Amino acid sequence: MSSDTGRPRVTQRDEYYEVEPVRVPAPRRPHGHSATRPRRSAQTGVPLGFKLTVAGLGLALLGTGGGLVVAWTQADSVSRPQSSAISAIEDTFYVDQEPAVDRSSVLELLAVDTPAKRATTYLKFDNPPLPEPGRIDSVRLETTSNSPQPGGVHLYRVPDTTWAAPEFVDTGPPAAAALVATAASEAGATSLSFDVTNVVNAPGTYAFAVVSPKGDRPVRMFASEHGDDGPRLVVSWTPTPPRGHPAEAIQPGLGTGTPTALPSADASFGQASPTPGVSPLPPVGGNRALAGASVSLRSGETWAQGVARADRTYGPLQMVRVFYPGLPPSWNGSRSDVVDRTVVVSFKAGPRDVNSGKHDTLLANWFASVPKDRDTYWVYFHEPEDDIEAGAFTPTDYRAAWRRIAGLADRAGNRRLRATLVLMCYTLTPSSGRNWRDYYAGDDVIETLGWDCYNQSWGKGEYADPATMFARSVEVSKAAGKSFGYAEMGSKMVAGDSGTRRAAWLRAVGAHVRSQGAAWVSYFDSTVGGEYRLLDAASQQAWMSVCRS
Numbered sequence: 001m002s003s004d005t006g007r008p009r010v011t012q013r014d015e016y017y018e019v020e021p022v023r024v025p026a027p028r029r030p031h032g033h034s035a036t037r038p039r040r041s042a043q044t045g046v047p048l049g050f051k052l053t054v055a056g057l058g059l060a061l062l063g064t065g066g067g068l069v070v071a072w073t074q075a076d077s078v079s080r081p082q083s084s085a086i087s088a089i090e091d092t093f094y095v096d097q098e099p100a101v102d103r104s105s106v107l108e109l110l111a112v113d114t115p116a117k118r119a120t121t122y123l124k125f126d127n128p129p130l131p132e133p134g135r136i137d138s139v140r141l142e143t144t145s146n147s148p149q150p151g152g153v154h155l156y157r158v159p160d161t162t163w164a165a166p167e168f169v170d171t172g173p174p175a176a177a178a179l180v181a182t183a184a185s186e187a188g189a190t191s192l193s194f195d196v197t198n199v200v201n202a203p204g205t206y207a208f209a210v211v212s213p214k215g216d217r218p219v220r221m222f223a224s225e226h227g228d229d230g231p232r233l234v235v236s237w238t239p240t241p242p243r244g245h246p247a248e249a250i251q252p253g254l255g256t257g258t259p260t261a262l263p264s265a266d267a268s269f270g271q272a273s274p275t276p277g278v279s280p281l282p283p284v285g286g287n288r289a290l291a292g293a294s295v296s297l298r299s300g301e302t303w304a305q306g307v308a309r310a311d312r313t314y315g316p317l318q319m320v321r322v323f324y325p326g327l328p329p330s331w332n333g334s335r336s337d338v339v340d341r342t343v344v345v346s347f348k349a350g351p352r353d354v355n356s357g358k359h360d361t362l363l364a365n366w367f368a369s370v371p372k373d374r375d376t377y378w379v380y381f382h383e384p385e386d387d388i389e390a391g392a393f394t395p396t397d398y399r400a401a402w403r404r405i406a407g408l409a410d411r412a413g414n415r416r417l418r419a420t421l422v423l424m425c426y427t428l429t430p431s432s433g434r435n436w437r438d439y440y441a442g443d444d445v446i447e448t449l450g451w452d453c454y455n456q457s458w459g460k461g462e463y464a465d466p467a468t469m470f471a472r473s474v475e476v477s478k479a480a481g482k483s484f485g486y487a488e489m490g491s492k493m494v495a496g497d498s499g500t501r502r503a504a505w506l507r508a509v510g511a512h513v514r515s516q517g518a519a520w521v522s523y524f525d526s527t528v529g530g531e532y533r534l535l536d537a538a539s540q541q542a543w544m545s546v547c548r549s
Contacts, residue, residue, distance in 0.1 A: 045264075081137065086233040089326045090124035090207075091223050092165035094173040104278060104325070105166030107226045108145075111153070111212040111219040121210040121221060122173055123231050126329040128365060129203045130451035134239040139200040141181075141208065142231040143221035145194045150216040153183040155194040158207035162303035162335060164325060170527055171299050176209040192221070200233060205329045224326075269284075289485070289513050290342055290520040291547040294465035296533060303335045310525070313540055315547045316495065321487055321522040323382075327362055331369040336376070344450065344487050344522060346379035346422065351393045351401035363405060367412040375416050375518075377448055380405050382422035382487065384439055395438045402441035422487045428472040436476060448482040448519065451476045455491030455505070463491060463505035466512035474516045483519050489531040490524035499536030506539060510546030 092104045093111065098119040109121040123141070130136070141155060156176035159264045163174045179196040192210075193453050200206050208511045224230035293314060310317055319342040321336050331337050336345050349359055370376050381387075384398055406419050415494045421441070427434045440446060451473040457464045470486075477484035489509065493502055506523075513521045522545055524532050 006042055014362045027053070031123065042228075044122045070218060076491035081236060081238050082131075082134075084131070084235040084237065086125055086127060086235065088123050088224050089126050089205075089324075089329060090165050091122065091231055092164070092168065093119050093121040093214040094168050094406070095119045098390075100169050102166055102169050104168075105225055106223055107222050109143075109210075109221040109231075111210045111218075111221075111524065113212050113214045113350045118360070119212075119218075120166070120173065120176075121219070122158065122163075122207065123210065123336075124158075124163070124205065124207040125200075125231075125233050126205050126327070127200055127203055127233060127235070128330065128362060130235075130237055131238075131361070132239050133446040134237050136201060137196070137236045137238055138195070138197045139236070140234045141194040141196050141231065142234055143210075143231050145190050145192075145222055147190060147220040148217075149189055149192055149219055150213055151183075152213045152216075153192055153219050154179055154211045154213075155183070155196070156209040156211060157199060158209050160302060161205040161207045161356070162297075162338075163207070163218075164323075166528070167297055171297050171301070173209075174207070176211075180208065192219070196233070201412055203330060204333065206233075217247045235408040288511075289476065289518040290318035290524075291510060291543070291549075292321065292342075292520065293316040293523040293525040293543070293547075294321040294323070294488070296526040305337050306398070307339060314544045318342065318547055319520045319522065321524075322346070324348070327359060328366050331366065340374075342375045342520065344377040344420065344422075344485070344520065346487075348381050349401075351381075351397035354401035357404075360404075360408060364408045364411065367409045367414065367417065369411065370414055372414050372416055372419060374413075375418060377418040377420040377485070378409065379422045379487070383424055383452060385424055385427050386432060388439075398439060399441040403445050406441070408426055418448050418483075420448040420450045420485075420487075421446045422452060425451050425453035425469075425473055428476060443481075448484065449473075449482045450487040451477075451481065451484065452487070452524075453486055454487035454524075458492045458494045461494045461496065463494065463501060466505075466509045468515060469509075470516065474518075480515075485518050485520040485522075486523055488524040490526075492530050493536070493539075494534060499538035502534075502536075503538035506541060507545060510543075511547070 012141045016116065091109060093109045095101065110119045111121045122382045157178055157180050158174050159177050160174040180196055180199055183192040183194055210219060221231060222229045293310055295310050320339040321338065322343050322345040324347040325347055326344055326347065337342050353359060378403055388398065409417050409419060421439065423436055423439060426432050429437050453469060453473060455464045455469065491502060491505065510521065525534060526532055534543055
């Protein structure tokens with residue numbers, strides 16, 4: 001999202017707002033688009049994956065959100081204890097006296113309880129399966145700071161794991177439940193450690209609240225944005241020796257048996273053969289666009305309740321837009337899983353970390369877990385334009401990261417995974433000074449183009465003509481020979497409109513994008529950047545008619 005769309009700039013971690021994760025006939029490809037993605041050209045002299053060339057070679061595999069770090073050697077006994085560090089996928093703090101302040105991208109977290117100020121830190125982790133068969137011995141939640149910590153800091157379990165930090169300004173934070181642990185550190189220490197072994201005992205998503213002792217000094221912790229010293233789960237575990245092979249090394253993530261090469265950033269990555277027995281999807285015909293929305297949760301709602309409410313209001317939704325501010329959590333039980341239909345799901349990670357291979361294991365496992373009975377349009381780092389202009393990373397690094405991740409997706413062998421680049425419609429205007437191809441990783445990588453288009457005429461009291469509003473995105477998509485859709489589309493209510501004018505505009509938008517062969521169109525039903533929600537009956541009924549048609 002961007003100020004160019006009529007909404008204020010939202011930072012990388014701020015975009016977990018979702019119809020969102022916010023991942024009917026499945027949408028199919030437009031006429032003229034090849035049913036299979038071109039194979040990526042190989043680069044000679046560059047090996048694919050990591051080589052296991054010598055027994056006793058030490059390997060470090062980097063994975064999960066910030067990451068899962070596993071070290072082993074073939075000379076080690078497989079029953080030797082191991083340790084994995086898992087970074088938070090969400091962290092923020094909420095101040096009771098300042099509920100409208102979004103702190104989802106701060107560098108330092110805070111917990112304090114005084115008469116003048118009460119702040120609570122919220123943390124969320126995605127705990128993946130162990131890299132190999134084994135048993136969990138202990139799990140500790142650890143934080144780091146430059147500041148001395150008070151004694152007796154408490155950690156509470158947060159049962160709701162569907163929340164996203166930026167939503168706190170609209171919905172408030174989730175409720176905490178039972179006390180899990182008290183920090184096992186002396187007063188004055190700069191780090192905190194909580195024993196959560198009894199809670200984190202299986203793969204899944206876990207959330208916690210850090211609460212300071214009443215009236216004591218503040219608790220300060222580095223956030224994930226600060227770097228590798230952010231909150232983390234440290235999982236200590238012991239591998240289970242394979243039967244009949246007591247000294248055989250097991251490659252993380254691949255079970256027992258002969259080690260297999262892991263993915264690399266090699267450009268030959270992703271030349272997977274088509275899945276046997278799976279036929280290419282036919283091209284999209286006219287009037288086939290799936291209509292849906294993002295889901296903006298209301299106070300006290302779970303994600304499932306929010307989706308059910310959106311279905312009652314609009315539909316049901318034919319597709320749902322899902323946002324993750326960081327790396328995607330495990331599919332099972334996630335927002336994408338709850339949606340249970342076509343989903344356009346985006347996630348974020350810094351290109352340099354991606355290109356280093358830090359997230360290979362997590363992403364490979366995530367792609368492998370995506371269901372094969374529906375279309376999943378996956379998006380890496382949507383709307384990168386402003387971040388690149390701000391110097392956060394380069395277009396070259398962004399394209400390279402796209403290529404690496406697409407290779408991981410290819411290895412899953414799931415023909416319903418659609419690599420989707422999502423850019424701003426503003427980027428296609430001459431006034432932006434941008435070239436959309438600067439963000440384009442190549443025809444062999446990108447399958448679908450997604451666009452975020454908003455009615456920029458609302459301030460003038462107008463609803464833009466859909467043919468004009470979408471013209472350039474349709475032209476570019478068709479010239480590139482790619483299927484396309486609208487990942488975000490919306491308009492604020494213009495002055496003096498009771499909703500009837502916007503309702504007519506919504507119906508016109510639905511008819512136009514379908515006439516142009518779009519695969520899907522998602523209404524941005526959110527308050528991020530302004531009031532875009534469809535709260536009036538006329539607009540709701542109009543979008544319902546589009547979703548049901």
